Amino acid sequence: MLEAMTLPFMQRALIAGALVGFxxxxxxxxxxxxxxxxxxxxxxxxxxxxxxxxxxLGANPLYLALPWTVxxxxxxVWVQHRGQVRGDSAIGIFFAVSMSLGILFLSMKRxxxxxxxxxxxxxxxxxxxxxxxxxxxxxxxxxxTWPLWGLWAYATFDRELAQxxxxxxxxxxxxxxxxxxxxxxAAVKVVGIVLVAAFMVIPAATARLLTRSFAAMTVCxxxxxxxxxxxxxxxxxxxxxxxxxxxxxxxxxxxxxxxLFARAR
Amino acid sequence: xxxxxxxxxxxxxxxxxxxxLDGVTVxxxxxxxxxxxxxxxxxxxxxxxxxxxxxxxxxxxxxxxxEAPEKISPMRIGYVPQIKxxxxxxxxxxxxxxxxxxxxxxxxRPSREERDQAREALDLVGAGHLTNRTLAQLSGGExxxxxxxxxxxxxxxxxxxxxxxxxxxATAEADMYHILEAHPEQTGxxxxxxxxxxxxxxxxxxxxxxxxxxxxxxxxxxxxxxKAELGEAYGHDLPGHRRLGADTHA
Numbered sequence: 083m084l085e086a087m088t089l090p091f092m093q094r095a096l097i098a099g100a101l102v103g104f105x106x107x108x109x110x111x112x113x114x115x116x117x118x119x120x121x122x123x124x125x126x127x128x129x130x131x132x133x134x135x136x137x138x139l140g141a142n143p144l145y146l147a148l149p150w151t152v153x154x155x156x157x158x159v160w161v162q163h164r165g166q167v168r169g170d171s172a173i174g175i176f177f178a179v180s181m182s183l184g185i186l187f188l189s190m191k192r193x194x195x196x197x198x199x200x201x202x203x204x205x206x207x208x209x210x211x212x213x214x215x216x217x218x219x220x221x222x223x224x225x226x227t228w229p230l231w232g233l234w235a236y237a238t239f240d241r242e243l244a245q246x247x248x249x250x251x252x253x254x255x256x257x258x259x260x261x262x263x264x265x266x267x268a269a270v271k272v273v274g275i276v277l278v279a280a281f282m283v284i285p286a287a288t289a290r291l292l293t294r295s296f297a298a299m300t301v302c303x304x305x306x307x308x309x310x311x312x313x314x315x316x317x318x319x320x321x322x323x324x325x326x327x328x329x330x331x332x333x334x335x336x337x338x339x340x341x342l343f344a345r346a347r
Numbered sequence: 348x349x350x351x352x353x354x355x356x357x358x359x360x361x362x363x364x365x366x367x368l369d370g371v372t373v374x375x376x377x378x379x380x381x382x383x384x385x386x387x388x389x390x391x392x393x394x395x396x397x398x399x400x401x402x403x404x405x406x407x408x409x410x411x412x413x414e415a416p417e418k419i420s421p422m423r424i425g426y427v428p429q430i431k432x433x434x435x436x437x438x439x440x441x442x443x444x445x446x447x448x449x450x451x452x453x454x455x456r457p458s459r460e461e462r463d464q465a466r467e468a469l470d471l472v473g474a475g476h477l478t479n480r481t482l483a484q485l486s487g488g489e490x491x492x493x494x495x496x497x498x499x500x501x502x503x504x505x506x507x508x509x510x511x512x513x514x515x516x517a518t519a520e521a522d523m524y525h526i527l528e529a530h531p532e533q534t535g536x537x538x539x540x541x542x543x544x545x546x547x548x549x550x551x552x553x554x555x556x557x558x559x560x561x562x563x564x565x566x567x568x569x570x571x572x573x574k575a576e577l578g579e580a581y582g583h584d585l586p587g588h589r590r591l592g593a594d595t596h597a
Contacts, residue, residue, distance in 0.1 A: 115437055235453030239437050239444075242428050246399045247421045247451040290438060294481050297455045299438045 086319050091207050098209040099311035099329065101217045102272045102281065105224060105265040107307025110286035111300050112258060115238050121158070121259075123279035124173035125266045128154035130275055131180035132267075133201045134187035143201060144216065147267045154180055155263035159255050204274025204326040206315070213271050220268040227261055234258055235296050273326045284333040285310060291337075291344040306336055350413040352377045352505055352537035353398060357407035360390070360397050367393040369561045370407065375554065377412075378531040380538040382548035382568075385558035386581050391541040392429070394558065395507050398539075399426060411505060421451060425498030427508040430490055435483045441493045442478050445469060448497035468500035469493070473522055487514025495523065499530075506530070508540040512547070520544075524551040545572060 086092045106122075113121055132150025136143030154176045161172040188198055200208065237244040237251045245251050262282075269278045289302035314329025321328070353375035360368040368390040375381050383391045396402045397409060400416045411419050425448070445465035446457040457465065469475045474492040477485060485493065491511055498506060506527075512520045527538050528551045539556075542548060548555050548568060555571040557563040559580040564571040 115434075232450070232452035232455060236447060236451070239439065239447075239453060240428070240433070242401065243426065243447075245401055246424075246426045246428075248400075248417075249451070290436075293438055295440055295443055296438050296453060 086316075091209075092315075092319070094209045094211070094214055095206045095315055095325065096312060098206055098214055098217055098272045099315050099325075100308050101214075101221050102269045103285075103307035103309070103311030103329075104304055105217075105221060106269050106278065106281035107285035107289075107303040108224060108300065109258075109262045109265050110282035110307070111289065111296070111303050112234055112238055113262065113282050114286040114290065115296075118169065118173075119279065119283045120170050120173050121262065122266060122282035124158070124177040125151055125155055125263050126270060126275045126278035127177045128180035129263075129267050129270055130184040130201070131187070132184075133270070133275075134184035134198065137197050138187045138191050143197065144213070144267060144271060147270065148264065150180070151263040151267050152260050155259040156256060159252075159259045163252055163255070200274075201270055202275050203324070204270070204272055204277060206272045206325045209272060217268045217272070220264055224261065224265065227257070230254070230257060231300070239296075273329065277326050277330050280330045280333065281307065281311075284330065284337050288333070288337040288340045291340040306333065310336060349377050351375055351410075352379070352412060353539065354410040354413075355394075355397075355407060358394075358397060358404060358409060359406040360393050360402055361405040362393065362402070366405075366560060368397065368558075371558070371562045372407075373556060373562055373565050375537060375539065375556075377537050378535045379553045380527060380531050380551065381540070381554040381556055382544075382552035383539060383541045383556045383558060384543065384545060384548055384580075385563070389559045389580065391558055392509050395426075395509055395539070395541060398507060399424070422501050423504045425501060425503035425506045427491070427494045427498045427506075427511050429509045429513070430487070430494060433482070433490070435485075435490075437482065439482050440479055441469065441474065441482070441485065441496075442466075444482065444493055445497045445500050448500045464500055465496070468496040471499060472496045472526060473519075488516055488519045491515055492519065492523075495526070499526075502534065502536075504536050506536055506538045506540075508538070510541055510543070512542065512544060520547070527551065545577075548572065 113119060129147045129151040132147035133143040136146035158172045158176050161167050162169045233249055233254055237249060237254050241251055266278055269281060273281055285307035286303045288306050289299045293299040293302050310333035311329050314332040315325055317332055318325040318328035351374045356372050358368055358371040359366060383394060385391050393402060397404055398416060409416055442457060442465050443454055445468055446454040446461045449461055449464060466475060466478055469478055472492045472495045474496055477489055477493060491514055495511060512523060524547055530536055531538060549572050552568055554566060555568045556565045557571050557576055557580050563580045564576045
């Protein structure tokens, strides 16, 4: 087991898994408490448009996926705030349009676009040094948003109270959505578009079952997100399984254990 | 003459295609306890929301302590919203909710001083025993008490309450009225409370504001809670007209 950690690609995978586990589970607490589980799913699929454009243009797909997904996140919030379309409908529209554009871009590429599959299903074992630096950069950026935690939490609890206290709730919504979009793009390479939402939702939902305050939920979610990713990596190595699904299955096992524990309590 | 706590002149608020408030002019004196009554859809909550700056004013002006609402520090205002839509799945203890009233943000870890202030406020509303309970464990009436503590903990000069008695039992309601009635005298704060409880308004409030999109009447309870004024607001099928009993004047 430990000899696996002498392999450079396993070291990079371990660090990438822990970083992505941190990012997704931190923002996951806001996503789940705001009833936006579909947001992670929608933004991950929206990222596919940017990734496909990068593949078509021969550029690093993640560099194009980043502004693409941030724009989609801003667009979703903008449509939501206009108040005529429900949030899930807005997410669904951006999700579908971006996915369609992605498929269109890939069809325009004359050669085989095998890279697209690694982004769909993730390839943590092929994470490069550059990918790692990018993910670490996103984690540092997220740490800088730490002062916003209390404001995001307040607006998550009760928008009207936050507005009555003169918090700029719309601006906070945009900031949170953009941060989630950036975290999603950073996670796509590691866990894949299909499983990013699970990384956001499962640790936070598990933490909700085990804690009594939002601060404790945040700490617990991050612990479960990082722990689940690391445990999943080792589990996949030992059982020779695909890594992304192994991580999600470990997190899901924690969720069901917490569910039983919470019912018994 | 003292600056009034609340002053509106020709206040109109349009919600989508409907006029929710139409030319309301009212002056609420400082250190008073005003009950806002009127039928459903009369614009009672909209009035509160306009005072808080939560809805755009279509016409007219709003002044709190002589200034535009956005120029007043939010710490001078305590607000108890309707709790009908509260998501109790949010993991929070009563203590966290009360401390959020001090910080204007959600607390990561309340300080010792904040805990003391929160406990004091919870004790004041008879909810000291609820300090460490989660919101999901509270009944509707207990939740209202915690919200009231959250409002009072910042020692506001203006207290705005939107149907604070909903979900409370008779004892809790009587306690709440006792606190609200005494508060203006003890602290000089002004209380404005939206309610459907005419009896409570009659016996506890110093003023009653009767609304049906426009102002029907404003003044001491005995001059507002009369059949003619109530009939104008509620129509001829006056609900609960028997409760008005002998005190009602034609």
